[in-house]
């Protein structure tokens with residue numbers, strides 16, 4: 001499918017993910033999602049861009065059932081996600097986390113194989129008994145993310161931050177997901193490693209035709225890696241288009257000073273925590 005076709009919302013392409021009027025309110029009155037609607041075609045690398053607190057994590061977690069909604073519907077293909085069981089969702093939707101979410105004391109192999117939790121019975125996962133087919137697949141995905149056999153027995157904690165996120169991506173790929181949710185996957189990494197990891201995520205998703213919803217707060221990375229940018233501010237979509245259309249005015253609408261007149265944009269003041 002042409003990249004140009006993927007870069008447009010819908011564009012005649014059957015939507016893979018569709019969000020309609022999502023609302024998530026917290027008891028203190030915050031609307032983390034305030035009537036969010038958009039659709040994502042299959043295979044698109046869709047960046048959800050916004051400052052801290054704009055609702056990115058809430059949106060991503062609503063897709064895999066980790067956040068309940070107060071209103072609205074999410075569909076994946078023909079499936080209404082509110083009707084799907086968590087197990088059914090986890091077979092099709094994988095997540096990559098900001099802080100990697102690895103079991104640090106466990107081996108790389110065990111961490112990658114834990115991505116099979118939706119497929120293997122949980123007692124098998126706890127005992128570390130996996131079928132040979134899954135173990136072979138774990139080796140294949142580990143290879144694909146740039147690690148090899150010598151890393152399998154190492155404790156996750158012994159790896160660098162970039163290598164840990166490669167393990168996080170391998171775990172996400174284990175069951176060949178249709179959708180990959182990546183929540184600020186490079187926020188804990190330095191800039192050069194961030195670009196390597198985003199390029200890897202984009203490439204592995206493209207090879208498999210997987211749809212990616214990737215939250216970021218850095219505009220430069222969003223422009224470079226997104227097929228499309230959905231900009232969020234205070235729980236609302238305030239920009240939706242290809243990176244070429246994300247100009248200074250769009251950036252100002254997303255990060256601008258309207259509600260916080262005395263502060264610079266948060267992407268200039270947020271100190272990254274390097275792993």
Ligand SMILES: Nc1ncnc2c1ncn2[C@@H]1O[C@H](COP(=O)(O)OP(=O)(O)O)[C@@H](O)[C@H]1O
Nearest residue numbers: 026030032050051052053054055056057058059
């Ligand atoms: N469990 C919660 N309880 C109360 N407020 C929350 C909770 N989770 C998120 N929020 C609020 O919802 C808004 C959106 O949060 P979040 O989705 O984490 O944004 P982002 O990922 O863009 O930083 C923020 O104002 C945040 O404080």
Ligand SMILES: [Mg+2]
Nearest residue numbers: 056057058184
């Ligand atoms: Mg977040």
